[in-house]
Amino acid sequence: MQTRSIRLRVQGCVQGVGFRPFVYNLALQKGLNGYVFNSPQGVEICAEGPAHTVAAFLQALQSEKPALVTYQNFDLEELPAQDWQGFEIRPSVLTGDCQAVVLPDLAICPACSADMDDPQNRRFGYAFTNCTNCGPRYSIIAGLPYDRPKTSMAAFEMCPACLSEYRDPRDRRFHAQPNACGDCGPELVFFESTLFESTLSEHSRPSEFKAPPLSGQAALQAAIQALKQGKILALKGLGGYQLVCDASAQATVLELRRRKNRPDKPLALMLPDLQSIQALCFLSEAEADMLQSPAAPILLLRRKAGGPLADAITQPGNSLLGVMLPTTPLHRLLTQALMRPLVATSGNRSQEPLVWRDPEAPERLGSIADVFLSHNRDILRPVDDSVLRFYAGKPVVLRRARGFAPLPIPLAQPPEHDLVAVGGHLKNSLAFAQAGRPQALLSPHLGDLDQDLSIALFESSLAHFQALYQWAPQAVARDSHPDYYSSVAAEKMGIRVWPVQHHHAHVLACMAEHQLQGPVLGFAWDGLGLGDDGQLWGGEALEISPGGRYLRRGSIEPLRFAGGESALRKPAYQAHGWLWQKWAETLDETLDETFWQSDLAPLNALTSQEKKLLNQALKQDLNCLQTSSVGRLFDAVASLLDLCHFSSFEGQAAMALEYLAEKVHPTPGVDYALREKGGLFYFPTSDLLTDLLQALAEQRPKAQIAYQFHWSLAQALVKMAIQFEIPEIVLTGGCFQNALLHQLCREGLQTAGFKVYWPQLVPPNDGGLALGQLYSLLLSKSKERTCV
Numbered sequence: 001m002q003t004r005s006i007r008l009r010v011q012g013c014v015q016g017v018g019f020r021p022f023v024y025n026l027a028l029q030k031g032l033n034g035y036v037f038n039s040p041q042g043v044e045i046c047a048e049g050p051a052h053t054v055a056a057f058l059q060a061l062q063s064e065k066p067a068l069v070t071y072q073n074f075d076l077e078e079l080p081a082q083d084w085q086g087f088e089i090r091p092s093v094l095t096g097d098c099q100a101v102v103l104p105d106l107a108i109c110p111a112c113s114a115d116m117d118d119p120q121n122r123r124f125g126y127a128f129t130n131c132t133n134c135g136p137r138y139s140i141i142a143g144l145p146y147d148r149p150k151t152s153m154a155a156f157e158m159c160p161a162c163l164s165e166y167r168d169p170r171d172r173r174f175h176a177q178p179n180a181c182g183d184c185g186p187e188l189v190f191f192e193s194t195l196f197e198s199t200l201s202e203h204s205r206p207s208e209f210k211a212p213p214l215s216g217q218a219a220l221q222a223a224i225q226a227l228k229q230g231k232i233l234a235l236k237g238l239g240g241y242q243l244v245c246d247a248s249a250q251a252t253v254l255e256l257r258r259r260k261n262r263p264d265k266p267l268a269l270m271l272p273d274l275q276s277i278q279a280l281c282f283l284s285e286a287e288a289d290m291l292q293s294p295a296a297p298i299l300l301l302r303r304k305a306g307g308p309l310a311d312a313i314t315q316p317g318n319s320l321l322g323v324m325l326p327t328t329p330l331h332r333l334l335t336q337a338l339m340r341p342l343v344a345t346s347g348n349r350s351q352e353p354l355v356w357r358d359p360e361a362p363e364r365l366g367s368i369a370d371v372f373l374s375h376n377r378d379i380l381r382p383v384d385d386s387v388l389r390f391y392a393g394k395p396v397v398l399r400r401a402r403g404f405a406p407l408p409i410p411l412a413q414p415p416e417h418d419l420v421a422v423g424g425h426l427k428n429s430l431a432f433a434q435a436g437r438p439q440a441l442l443s444p445h446l447g448d449l450d451q452d453l454s455i456a457l458f459e460s461s462l463a464h465f466q467a468l469y470q471w472a473p474q475a476v477a478r479d480s481h482p483d484y485y486s487s488v489a490a491e492k493m494g495i496r497v498w499p500v501q502h503h504h505a506h507v508l509a510c511m512a513e514h515q516l517q518g519p520v521l522g523f524a525w526d527g528l529g530l531g532d533d534g535q536l537w538g539g540e541a542l543e544i545s546p547g548g549r550y551l552r553r554g555s556i557e558p559l560r561f562a563g564g565e566s567a568l569r570k571p572a573y574q575a576h577g578w579l580w581q582k583w584a585e586t587l588d589e590t591l592d593e594t595f596w597q598s599d600l601a602p603l604n605a606l607t608s609q610e611k612k613l614l615n616q617a618l619k620q621d622l623n624c625l626q627t628s629s630v631g632r633l634f635d636a637v638a639s640l641l642d643l644c645h646f647s648s649f650e651g652q653a654a655m656a657l658e659y660l661a662e663k664v665h666p667t668p669g670v671d672y673a674l675r676e677k678g679g680l681f682y683f684p685t686s687d688l689l690t691d692l693l694q695a696l697a698e699q700r701p702k703a704q705i706a707y708q709f710h711w712s713l714a715q716a717l718v719k720m721a722i723q724f725e726i727p728e729i730v731l732t733g734g735c736f737q738n739a740l741l742h743q744l745c746r747e748g749l750q751t752a753g754f755k756v757y758w759p760q761l762v763p764p765n766d767g768g769l770a771l772g773q774l775y776s777l778l779l780s781k782s783k784e785r786t787c788v
Helices: 019-030 051-063 110-117 160-167 191-201 214-227 251-260 274-282 285-291 328-340 359-364 452-469 485-491 502-515 565-569 571-583 591-597 599-605 610-620 630-640 651-659 685-697 702-724 741-753 766-787
Strands: 002-011 033-039 042-050 068-081 088-089 188-192 233-236 241-246 298-302 321-322 342-346 371-375 387-391 394-399 409-410 419-421 431-433 439-443 475-479 496-498 520-530 536-544 550-556 559-562 624-629 675-676 680-683 728-732 755-757
Touching: 002 051, 019 033, 019 042, 042 051, 042 068, 068 431, 088 591, 160 241, 188 214, 214 233, 214 241, 214 328, 214 371, 241 359, 251 342, 251 359, 274 321, 285 298, 285 359, 285 387, 328 342, 328 680, 359 371, 359 536, 394 439, 409 419, 419 702, 419 766, 431 452, 431 766, 452 599, 475 550, 475 755, 475 766, 485 496, 485 520, 496 502, 496 680, 496 766, 502 520, 502 536, 502 685, 502 728, 502 755, 520 624, 520 630, 520 741, 536 630, 550 624, 550 702, 559 610, 559 630, 565 571, 565 624, 571 599, 571 610, 571 630, 571 685, 591 702, 599 630, 624 630, 630 651, 630 685, 630 702, 651 702, 651 741, 702 741, 728 741, 741 755
Parallel strands: 033 088, 233 371, 298 387, 419 475, 475 496, 520 728, 536 624, 550 680, 728 755
Antiparallel strands: 002 042, 002 068, 033 042, 188 371, 233 241, 241 342, 298 321, 387 394, 409 439, 419 431, 431 439, 520 536, 536 550, 559 624, 675 680
């Protein structure tokens, strides 16, 4: 009988997912000899036995692998005959280039949930139950390979029972690095807010407290009682703190908004089970599967009428709720005890990044939370909750974090050298590519880089990723805006810098995800980004060539408004500028008087002093912005319809306009003719304003006006696509988070015979910029090789 000996080096998601025990048990089942071990590159398998049995073993590795395992590379080497006896799992090898994939944190699995519910199980009610199929990964890792000594669980010595599970390849907790129980694992601690603050002033973290007020089950029960009493709880979760309260208590939710300085932005909800979500929201089978997946994200769902929720959970008229199921055993214990919807929003003050270090919690959350429920397992890397929404039956990531990051995005080709991209200014994330590997790794969502705490998180994340993977980037890609902090940081790295135009990066990110080669016509509609002509763009049609270069083919007629950057959160200012721009064409001497006498909503929302200063600024062209942004156009229309004049969060006015438009029976709007100037085709915003003012004067229903605005924009986009006859179309940018706009554009293009793509694995908003920047840099290096 012919004997075959092999060495198989496997790369992909193969550490921390039960892959080694799967290989071990499969080899025993097949009667093979050899071994398996973790390495910084992935997993190495050596096996020997009858040739037909080895072939069956290799086939079973593909067809029977655990659900969480994904392969990226199989490097198979035939070996001379060996003398291995039996099959074993060997200790991990700690040296070599780091190529293993770090898994994201995973929601509690059904088997661990059953353990927690079983009074006879030693993990009954234990808040840190986990196995190889669930639990913390990215948030606790200090280095590769992923073994317990290189995690924050190194501080907890396993008891004999846990150690027995950990060493047994037949147990689902075999080498589950966070494995623990109530006798040996992390412990809950509960504090009143003032007590938590005074205690932390003496000790650096909860694990060092000598006499915490409450711990273990007493801590859990105190937190449950506090929530029942209408208090606000700061809860230490997987990747950071959350602010939790009773979502049915109007006074409590309003108080949370006041303390957090979050007057309008919707609050995420956590519900105990799928049935509770179905009582509040319309839910498809695919959406239910996503909620129950290991990623367990926040999912935006269509809301049903009624339900036991405080009115203050969302904006008036908001047709969506952001909901999730319990992601950790601790969340599960809380929701099952209360059996009511809970607010579970990011633990931070407005505009700040997530709180994740225990010493910072009292200072940053002590003025918001009444009580704290913490624990003594350190978070080494912060990660917020992911947010998704379904479009055309497909999930789209709107915030890529827990459950998704830092999973790799496959690329069409590998780079020759290590590369990094630093993203934009808002919704920042980082992207990395390792020499010789056709994939990009994206950091979790980091937030807006407009204050010191966010900048510190950006800097530490950049350093942590490079240290974790032992990368040495040879080039860095950044946004073409030189004043973004990410751009400034890139210039200080001392390596080749590759600026990428903002909207070009948006389109390239989608092309990278779908591995499109071009030519592609990409529509990048968003808030704004610096164009190559020095103007602010945001409603662009870009033709991307097979080499990745772009040509600007279309846009919208620009809007001009006064107030500088502060006006970007003031839709009334943008509407004022649009009206001035129109009336200035026909009114000269009487222009100011017209502004004083008009009863249009945005002008009524402005004070006399504001109107006076804005008028003077526009006359003298002082502190004025001009932009071709579709996002700003949405803001101006929302203000004219009296929906939102001053935004407290990005996209507030546009969301209000979308929700209003969804409330009317669809009726087509005006099919505007495109205008051509200097080789560019423009959507005529001036004509739109004329018709909109006429509709308001005739007192047409505002919902109808809102819908027809969406319809007219979509028609113009389809016309532009037909003009250029490029069969593959990309829809991207923050404006395409609007489901109605997405649907009208997508269906119009598909009816016209185009193949339509949109981002799904990465956000269409600025959270996806880093991938597009990285892809541009990769293509630039490829062109260099071609030239040589």
